[in-house]
Amino acid sequence: MQDALNISCGLRSIEWSGFYSFEICLAPIDILQSRDIERYDMTGVKLSKHLSYYYLEVPGLAEKRPSVLVGDRILVQKEGATQGHWYEGGVHVLRKEEVGLRFHRSFSWASGQRYNVRFKLNRIPMRRQHQGMDSAFSQPRVLFPAKDHVSPEPYPTITEKRLRLVNALIAKNPLQLQAVISIVSQPAGAVPFVVFGPPGTGKTVTIIEAMHQVLRANPNSKILACAPSNSAADLIASRLNNLTSNELFRFYAPTRTKNQVSDNLLPYTYIRNDGHFSVPPLARMKQFRVVVTTCVSASVISGIGLLRGHYSHIFIDEAGHATEPEVFISVKTIADNSTNVILSGDPKQLGPIIRSGVARELGLEKSYIERLMERDIYDIRAGYGKSVIKLIKNFRSHEAILKYPNEKFYNGDLEQCGNPSVINSFIGSPNLPSKQFPIVFHGISGKDDREASSPSFFNIDEVSQVKAYVQALRSDRRFRLTDHDIGIITPYHAQCLKIRAVLRAVADGIKIGSVEEFQGQVYSL
Secondary structure, eight states: OHHHHHHHHHHHHHHHHHHHHHHHHHHHHHHHHHHHHHTTOEEEEEEEEETTEEEEEOTTGGGTSSOOOTTOEEEEEETTOTTSOOEEEEEEEEOSSEEEEEOOTTOOOOTTOEEEEEEOOOOHHHHHHHHHHHSSOOOHHHHSOOGGGSOSSOOOOOOHHHHOOSSGGGGGOHHHHHHHHHHHHOOTTOOOEEEEOOTTSOHHHHHHHHHHHHHHHOTTOOEEEEESSHHHHHHHHHHTTTSOTTTEEEOOOTTSOGGGSOTTTGGGSOBOTTSOBOOOOHHHHTTOSEEEEETGGGHHHHHTTOOTTSOSEEEETTGGGSOHHHHHHHHHHHOOTTOEEEEEEOTTSOOOOOOOHHHHHTTTTSOHHHHHHTSGGGOTTTSBTTTEEEOOEEOSSOHHHHHHHHHHHSTTOOEEOOOHHHHTTTTTOTTOSSTTOOOOOOOOOOOOEEOTTOOOEEOHHHHHHHHHHHHHHHHOTTTOOOGGGOEEEOSOHHHHHHHHHHHTTTOTTOEEEOTGGGTTOOOOO
């Protein structure tokens, strides 16, 4: 018995030491990001002045190279004054290729004067991750859930009639319905519940319904809903727009601008007199039933004075795409012993993007949801209904597209259930070599090139072929495709720029980006 106890304690200490190594992982990432931003430093550039702003032209700004946000800091020094004073300016205005800065009144400017420029890394996201990891919250049932954290007794269940589903289609999908019932039936302080599902199985739809039912089941319940990206958080908020602006609040960081936010979400935001997004007074924040934000911005919630446990439930969508420190910004700073945590995502899909080899070796590229799914209580059969539900009905893809990932990653469990008029819409297209197979593999023996000053590759022959496909598809009246129906994925930034340039006159609204930028989004083509 003593040997077993020693082994158990030893395993537990290994778990905790591995968990706290995540803080160490953040250091090499911080160094890499600092080096990245230094690459954009400039010498001998001019500042123009208009009213109280000094404008600096920044090549590549529109492509986020460098990534500059309102509130960031930029240092300038008079050219030639190598030992001279550096003035720190705050970014107040963002335009396509320039930023508007404001400096302390001691800054002296002269027309024609040239300056050296340094970009400063915005360390707020990193500080928030450290804050989350340093938090005193260390509930094993959340960090390292095990069998002894789950009651052997079955949870009390809620009948479908009592649920009064907002989305009636949930009733036709037994696994989605069971996930909703399980989440609503969880006792306070339960282990994290995982809604695991491959692409197109309705994970977000399921947790949105669960949120509605949690609100209905308990008038005192309050929900914090997070996602790794603004686009994923916006999707959650837009699906909850049957709530009033007194019930739902979509928090945006002050660095977000109004033109980046959908008109239908603006009523759920709070904008200061200076035009920047912010949080309302504490008394009003306490009244919202649901607050939606990104994982990183969730730290603001605790920073304004809301007490631990204010939110009965914390939902995290697209959880497989966030690092553990990002997730724990909300969980470890806001949850208490009674807070329930619900994760939705798919650890088989794209995980967190970690550029640091050291951080990867220390385990940072393994997401929180993936780590939980490796624990015994999240075995699909053993934990069914108490800690995990696996969704298997795919509503998005043609069977030919689904076949390989289904066999490779999901044990052949997926069922193709999409609307035939949608999933078969491109069958028979003249662009398909095989008219019944909606996938084209087009090999091109072009040459990979680079611009003189860029490390990123492009292939002009591939760019031309992409343009040809877009023109052919857009001109075919049978499909009635708009720019917003098409997504173009490429791994190289230079390739994105070349494709965007050739499509500007043809289809300017098509989204073009890397795999990470398309995470959680849906396109017809």
